[in-house]
Amino acid sequence: MANAVVSQSGGPTGVINASLVGVIEEAKKHPGIDKIYGAVHAVRGMVQEDFVDLTDADPAMLEIVAVSPSSALGSSRDKPDAEYCEKILAIFKKWDIRYFFYIGGNDSANTCKIINDMAIEIGYDLKAFHVPKTVDNDLRTTDHCPGYGTAAKFVACALMGDDLDNRALPGVKIDVIMGRDAGWLTAATALAIERPDDGPHLIYLPERPIKIEDMVAQVKEVYDRFGRCVIAVSESIRDTDGVGFSKKSKEDSEVDSHGNVQLSGSGALADFLAEKIKTGTGIGRVRADTFGYLQRSFAGLQSDTDVDEARRCGRQAVIYSKEHQSGSVAMKRVSNGADYSVDLFLTDLCNVAEHTKELLDEYINEAGNGVTDAFIEYVSPLAGKMPQTEYLGNLPKVTK
Amino acid sequence: MANAVVSQSGGPTGVINASLVGVIEEAKKHPGIDKIYGAVHAVRGMVQEDFVDLTDADPAMLEIVAVSPSSALGSSRDKPDAEYCEKILAIFKKWDIRYFFYIGGNDSANTCKIINDMAIEIGYDLKAFHVPKTVDNDLRTTDHCPGYGTAAKFVACALMGDDLDNRALPGVKIDVIMGRDAGWLTAATALAIERPDDGPHLIYLPERPIKIEDMVAQVKEVYDRFGRCVIAVSESIRDTDGVGFSKKSKEDSEVDSHGNVQLSGSGALADFLAEKIKTGTGIGRVRADTFGYLQRSFAGLQSDTDVDEARRCGRQAVIYSKEHQSGSVAMKRVSNGADYSVDLFLTDLCNVAEHTKELLDEYINEAGNGVTDAFIEYVSPLAGKMPQTEYLGNLPKVTK
Numbered sequence: 034m035a036n037a038v039v040s041q042s043g044g045p046t047g048v049i050n051a052s053l054v055g056v057i058e059e060a061k062k063h064p065g066i067d068k069i070y071g072a073v074h075a076v077r078g079m080v081q082e083d084f085v086d087l088t089d090a091d092p093a094m095l096e097i098v099a100v101s102p103s104s105a106l107g108s109s110r111d112k113p114d115a116e117y118c119e120k121i122l123a124i125f126k127k128w129d130i131r132y133f134f135y136i137g138g139n140d141s142a143n144t145c146k147i148i149n150d151m152a153i154e155i156g157y158d159l160k161a162f163h164v165p166k167t168v169d170n171d172l173r174t175t176d177h178c179p180g181y182g183t184a185a186k187f188v189a190c191a192l193m194g195d196d197l198d199n200r201a202l203p204g205v206k207i208d209v210i211m212g213r214d215a216g217w218l219t220a221a222t223a224l225a226i227e228r229p230d231d232g233p234h235l236i237y238l239p240e241r242p243i244k245i246e247d248m249v250a251q252v253k254e255v256y257d258r259f260g261r262c263v264i265a266v267s268e269s270i271r272d273t274d275g276v277g278f279s280k281k282s283k284e285d286s287e288v289d290s291h292g293n294v295q296l297s298g299s300g301a302l303a304d305f306l307a308e309k310i311k312t313g314t315g316i317g318r319v320r321a322d323t324f325g326y327l328q329r330s331f332a333g334l335q336s337d338t339d340v341d342e343a344r345r346c347g348r349q350a351v352i353y354s355k356e357h358q359s360g361s362v363a364m365k366r367v368s369n370g371a372d373y374s375v376d377l378f379l380t381d382l383c384n385v386a387e388h389t390k391e392l393l394d395e396y397i398n399e400a401g402n403g404v405t406d407a408f409i410e411y412v413s414p415l416a417g418k419m420p421q422t423e424y425l426g427n428l429p430k431v432t433k
Numbered sequence: 434m435a436n437a438v439v440s441q442s443g444g445p446t447g448v449i450n451a452s453l454v455g456v457i458e459e460a461k462k463h464p465g466i467d468k469i470y471g472a473v474h475a476v477r478g479m480v481q482e483d484f485v486d487l488t489d490a491d492p493a494m495l496e497i498v499a500v501s502p503s504s505a506l507g508s509s510r511d512k513p514d515a516e517y518c519e520k521i522l523a524i525f526k527k528w529d530i531r532y533f534f535y536i537g538g539n540d541s542a543n544t545c546k547i548i549n550d551m552a553i554e555i556g557y558d559l560k561a562f563h564v565p566k567t568v569d570n571d572l573r574t575t576d577h578c579p580g581y582g583t584a585a586k587f588v589a590c591a592l593m594g595d596d597l598d599n600r601a602l603p604g605v606k607i608d609v610i611m612g613r614d615a616g617w618l619t620a621a622t623a624l625a626i627e628r629p630d631d632g633p634h635l636i637y638l639p640e641r642p643i644k645i646e647d648m649v650a651q652v653k654e655v656y657d658r659f660g661r662c663v664i665a666v667s668e669s670i671r672d673t674d675g676v677g678f679s680k681k682s683k684e685d686s687e688v689d690s691h692g693n694v695q696l697s698g699s700g701a702l703a704d705f706l707a708e709k710i711k712t713g714t715g716i717g718r719v720r721a722d723t724f725g726y727l728q729r730s731f732a733g734l735q736s737d738t739d740v741d742e743a744r745r746c747g748r749q750a751v752i753y754s755k756e757h758q759s760g761s762v763a764m765k766r767v768s769n770g771a772d773y774s775v776d777l778f779l780t781d782l783c784n785v786a787e788h789t790k791e792l793l794d795e796y797i798n799e800a801g802n803g804v805t806d807a808f809i810e811y812v813s814p815l816a817g818k819m820p821q822t823e824y825l826g827n828l829p830k831v832t833k
Contacts (some may be wrong), residue, residue: 045597045601057784073826074826082833096687097821097822097823100823101597101823102597102822103594103596103597105823106826133607162603191727191732194503194726197732198730199732201504201507201508202509204444300699300704301704303699304700304701320726322727323700325722326720326723327591327595327722327727330591330594331590331591331594332590332625332820333734333820420498420732420733423497424734425473425487426474426506426507428487429485430484430485431485433527
């Protein structure tokens with residue numbers, strides 16, 4: 034019998050706590066696990082011995098945790114180096130921690146890998162498992178990532194409402210969506226489309242660099258056709274010269290400790306695009322919103338599929354720890370549509386660590402400003418049941 | 434037998450369509466009403482004879498309309514003058530429209546009043562009724578306004594998630610909330626507070642002008658106590674000199690190093706406050722979001738109380754038209770808490786037109802940076818059932 038530690042790292046999601054509860058409930062059944070510790074604020078909590086005891090956590094309380102957004106154990110942006118990881122391993126020894134479950138993105142998979150490699154090197158018997166999470170859906174190997182479906186549902190519900198708002202008071206509306214390197218979440222706004230003339234009419238993705246003049250021309254074309262235009266823009270879209278519009282719109286960008294440019298939380302990109310479109314088209318009513326943190330942490334909105342899968346992935350990490358040394362839990366889609374289901378499988382940590390996965394070519398339309406039917410088939414089951422809406426202004430006009 | 438026209442004006446809300454459906458379903462039962470026309474894009478649709486026939490609208494389809502955000506008949510920002518209203522009355526005569534149901538805010542009540550006065554003056558028999566809607570909750574006479582409860586629920590769910598996000602990755606978070614002249618919606622973010630140390634820790638309202646230095650000092654005080662601070666700020670907060678911070682932030686951006694005149698920037702106020710707080714406190718992680726149109730048009734999120742009341746108000750306008758000439762439907766709270774209920778009553782259009790209602794003094798705390806228990810009692814039944822969340826990082830630390 035030894036102890037386990039579970040922790041959450043990186044940006045929060047709407048279902049990262051479902052994975053946490055999955056780990057806890059399965060760890061309680063694990064014959065080799067005595068105490069289940071939660072490390073508060075990820076690796077920082079590990080080096081500071083900031084542990085809470087989750088072994089006898091009230092199951093009813095855990096059910097509320099599972100539907101709470103954000104990271105219930107706190108998070109951290111620390112990117113541990115070798116020295117940092119040595120400290121973590123020393124603490125693990127001190128606390129007799131021999132099971133390590135780390136819920137996070139590709140940076141967290143990498144941390145998990147470094148600690149695992151180091152444990153092997155010094156001959157410390159540690160089981161190290163990564164449970165995937167991101168709203169960006171940019172992890173490799175897995176079909177999709179827990180956290181993505183819920184964020185996809187949020188942005189689609191937002192665009193559905195915003196498109197109806199734009200019908201009511203027509204003009205150009207720009208919505209800037211999260212996605213550090215990949216367009217997966219921005220692409221999911223296409224789920225808002227119920228009718229042929231529904232927005233988002235244009236979707237701009239980092240995978241398809243574009244000249245601002247071309248974007249302006251495309252907006253004008255849609256506006257001339259429908260009398261309005263709703264566009265979804267990834268925060269990380271870039272010019273054909275490779276420079277991000279976000280960078281172009283800012284004098285200086287803040288950088289987090291991973292070297293990632295902080296893109297969210299400011300209206301700079303939205304305002305930059307609004308001004309270019311306004312001056313370039315002469316359209317009077319141009320509005321822009323930046324969705325910000327609401328996309329990843331909004332109480333009371335989850336995709337049922339996503340929350341189920343997140344919990345399964347957490348449980349499965351513990352199950353894998355019985356027979357395997359380390360790895361990352363991944364999903365494989367075995368059937369789609371109404372029969373949608375996934376199988377879980379174990380993949381090496383190195384298959385998830387560091388690198389990211391772009392939105393696939395087959396999911397982007399030929400013009401590079403929208404998605405394909407194949408993408409809608411891919412994303413629909415992940416976001417789960419969407420609301421239905423009606424608009425009456427398109428009914429046939431009565432004449433007298 | 435004569436015809437009726439129904440229309441929606443001003444900014445959309447999450448339940449303005451429930452009021453529309455209420456008008457339609459009750460008008461179908463009205464013995465004096467033959468055709469029920471919807472004027473598309475409010476007064477503009479009336480002068481352009483842009484009517485759709487809602488008399489035989491499919492009831493199943495109308496149920497979807499009732500849960501759809503935004504204005505299903507479109508909207509308009511036109512403020513009709515006497516000449517404009519004369520045109521409307523000429524169209525009413527041509528179409529034999531003798532019932533006018535107008536769903537909107539105080540400007541719409543005023544339009545309804547002008548048309549009603551003019552009809553009386555020229556001896557045209559018209560029934561003119563206003564059905565209230567706003568997310569701002571700033572209409573006079575009524576206890577509260579359809580549209581407010583749903584927007585309140587949205588901003589509270591947003592702050593609930595955002596506060597948990599801020600626990601996970603601590604720092605200062607600023608959320609800018611809608612509210613043209615009044616702080617009602619910003620105040621509703623207090624519904625996010627479940628635990629004593631939950632945010633929003635500070636709530637800034639237009640009813641309480643504040644010096645930026647005082648705001649910075651208050652943020653620092655909260656940050657020193659909790660290691661983090663979440664603040665909700667009304668878009669219309671103002672300095673003690675009476676000038677709105679939104680205006681000040683635009684002046685600021687005009688003198689930036691680019692020399693570019695910005696649009697009425699979507700994130701300008703948020704970024705302005707973030708900069709002041711960052712430089713004023715020296716805190717490293719300061720983030721800001723501006724919620725934008727999501728607050729008023731988000732698919733799939735409604736307050737049950739709100740949608741019920743909005744529909745009742747629509748129906749009641751038609752019922753009043755049987756025995757009265759004109760007026761606005763208003764609500765009076767007859768009981769609160771678990772027994773919450775309202776009675777509807779008819780008030781003169783002049784009691785709603787033009788002027789707005791500020792957040793009451795008794796709902797603002799003494800320090801002017803939060804709300805009172807009385808406000809929570811006022812707003813809770815309007816937002817309806819809220820999600821529940823849990824955070825584990827506050828559990829007792831284990832020592833070894």
